[in-house]
Structures are given as C-alpha cells and as structure tokens.
Amino acid sequence: MKTLSVIIPCYDEEPVIDTTYRRIKTVLDSMRLISSQMIFINDGSRDKTLDILSDIAQKDRAVKIINFSRNFGHQAAVTAGIHHCTSDFAVIIDADLQDPPELIPELLAKQAEEQANVVYCVRKKRTGESKFKLWAAKRFYRTLNKVSEVNFPLDTGDFRLIDSQIIEQFKRFKERGKYIRGLISWVGFKQVPFYYEREARFAGETKYPLKKMLSFATTALFYFSKKPLLMATSLGFTTVIIGIFMALWYLFGKIFGYTNAESGWTSIMIIVIFFGGIQLLTIGVLGQYIGILFDEVKERPEYIVKDLVNWE
Ligand code: UDP
Numbered sequence: 001m002k003t004l005s006v007i008i009p010c011y012d013e014e015p016v017i018d019t020t021y022r023r024i025k026t027v028l029d030s031m032r033l034i035s036s037q038m039i040f041i042n043d044g045s046r047d048k049t050l051d052i053l054s055d056i057a058q059k060d061r062a063v064k065i066i067n068f069s070r071n072f073g074h075q076a077a078v079t080a081g082i083h084h085c086t087s088d089f090a091v092i093i094d095a096d097l098q099d100p101p102e103l104i105p106e107l108l109a110k111q112a113e114e115q116a117n118v119v120y121c122v123r124k125k126r127t128g129e130s131k132f133k134l135w136a137a138k139r140f141y142r143t144l145n146k147v148s149e150v151n152f153p154l155d156t157g158d159f160r161l162i163d164s165q166i167i168e169q170f171k172r173f174k175e176r177g178k179y180i181r182g183l184i185s186w187v188g189f190k191q192v193p194f195y196y197e198r199e200a201r202f203a204g205e206t207k208y209p210l211k212k213m214l215s216f217a218t219t220a221l222f223y224f225s226k227k228p229l230l231m232a233t234s235l236g237f238t239t240v241i242i243g244i245f246m247a248l249w250y251l252f253g254k255i256f257g258y259t260n261a262e263s264g265w266t267s268i269m270i271i272v273i274f275f276g277g278i279q280l281l282t283i284g285v286l287g288q289y290i291g292i293l294f295d296e297v298k299e300r301p302e303y304i305v306k307d308l309v310n311w312e
C-alpha cells in the first residue's frame, strides 16, 4: 500500500485536459493505494486549460494545481511538480495522452518486482510524429550519449516512475537549466526500463516547436558535456600545426623561389576565411558556456507560482 502522485505539465491543453483527467482518475481508482493525487502544473496556458482544471479541482480534492505566473517551459513545470511532491512514488506524464496512463499500474508492478528506484519508459514505437522529429530525436540521443559524462538510456522521455529517494535527491539540484531525464539518470540507484508504444497526441498540437526543441537539446548537451570545449581546443591545436607547416612552406618558397609571392591572393583569402571560421566557432562554444554561467549565477527562481489550488 503506497501513496502516489501523478505529475502532469500542461501548456495550452484545453482540448485534451478533461479526458486526461478522467483517464488518469479511472486508473488511480482501480489501484490499491493509500492515497493518490494528481499534480497539474499550468505552465502559463493562454487558453481555457486553467478554467477547466479549476472546475475539476473544485469537485475533486485529489486534484492539485500549481499555477505559474507565465510560461516557464516543460522542464520547469515538471520540476515544480517534483518539488511539491511528498508521496512514496511519482509518475511524470505528459498531458496529451501520448504516454498511456493505463500503464501506471504496470510501472508500479515493475517497481515492486525489481525493487527499483526508477522505472523509465522506453519507446519501442512512436506514432503520429513527423519524420523529421523522429530522425532528430534519434540522432540527438545517440550523439548526447557519446559526448556526455553520463550514460543515458536511449529513446526515453520524462515518462517514468520515481520513488521518494529519487524525489528527495532531485530536490537538492540547484541548477536552473534542467534536463530532467538526464539528471535522474545521473542520480543513480536502481533504474530499470519499461518498454511501451508511444501513441499519437490525443488532440491539439505539439508545444515543442523547433525553437524549443533546439533550446532543450542545447541545455542537455552543454549541461552534461564539456566535450565541445575539448573539441575547440583540439581544433585550435590542429590548425596551429597546419599553420606551422604552411608558414615553413611559404618561407622556404620565398627563399628558394618556388612560390610566386605576387599571385598569392587566393591562398591568403582561403587562409583568412578558414582561420576566421575556426576562431568564431571556438568563441561560440566558449560563449555557450559563459551564457550558462551568466544564467546560473543570477540565481533567479526557476519558475514563479502565481497560486496553488487544493494544497493544504
Ligand atoms: N508543456 C509545458 N510547457 C511548455 C511546453 C510543453 O508544460 O512550454 C507540456 C505539454 O502541455 C505536454 C508536455 O509538456 O503535457 C509535452 O509537450 P508536447 O506534447 O507538446 O511535446 P511533444 O510530445 O510534441 O514532444
């Protein structure tokens, strides 16, 4: 007998939110739990998501709402959910029903069977997703694994079950740029996979346009890897070696007369462009890390809660 929280980040989910609530409710009611609650985080929705949630919360005390002052992003929303969670277990799930809530009892069963601290859901199949997104996600997770200091499970989203030990450890993370699935892997303890088929979005459209996808990928890469800095160093080193050989070639050419100094315009342009590019690239890599330092030292809160509904 356990207590369970379901954490559901919501941003403009008006067309699905009621169905999501009812499907999760049915699942929770069918389970043998001491108590359960649903934590909906309204991440600055511009539609009627909050109104619908407030209506539900009035009738159902087990529905808790964390209402943000504006849109802070998916990862901040999930973070707020975990911060407010005090139960034995939490399940993180998207509001759009791509991750079937009906799997929650199976996740708990898997947890009990393996005595695991984390049961992370691995997508065997993803339907209703653009070819580009599938390709980009596949490349991204594999590249990240190669360059990061942690070994992440592949094809895994935030849909997972975590226990109180993980919840407590997660609350200690001070960094504001959160790549949650990575941080949970990083924590360690016993983490086991659960294979499932990811469905298409129930209604509405994706809240992850290319811009958000890129920012998400950037956080994951630069927060979990120092390899780009190392690559900048090796790139600089390589070009210095090339530069030395070229300098010698031109110097001896001048002395022994096998190069024609007057006709050197093309080679100079090529060298200027090449080295200019490499310099800008490495400055850009440095800039990414400085930008992250800049954001982190400000120690701004990760999210601002406007109000809490049904929290004692
Ligand atoms: N979401 C959020 N804030 C955002 C963007 C998304 O809380 O700024 C929520 C969204 O409501 C959904 C989950 O995060 O519950 C995943 O978003 P979505 O399904 O649009 O992403 P996709 O599945 O297309 O990658």
Ligand code: MG
Pocket (backbone or CB within 6 Å): 094, 096, 098, 201, 206
């Ligand atoms: Mg989705």
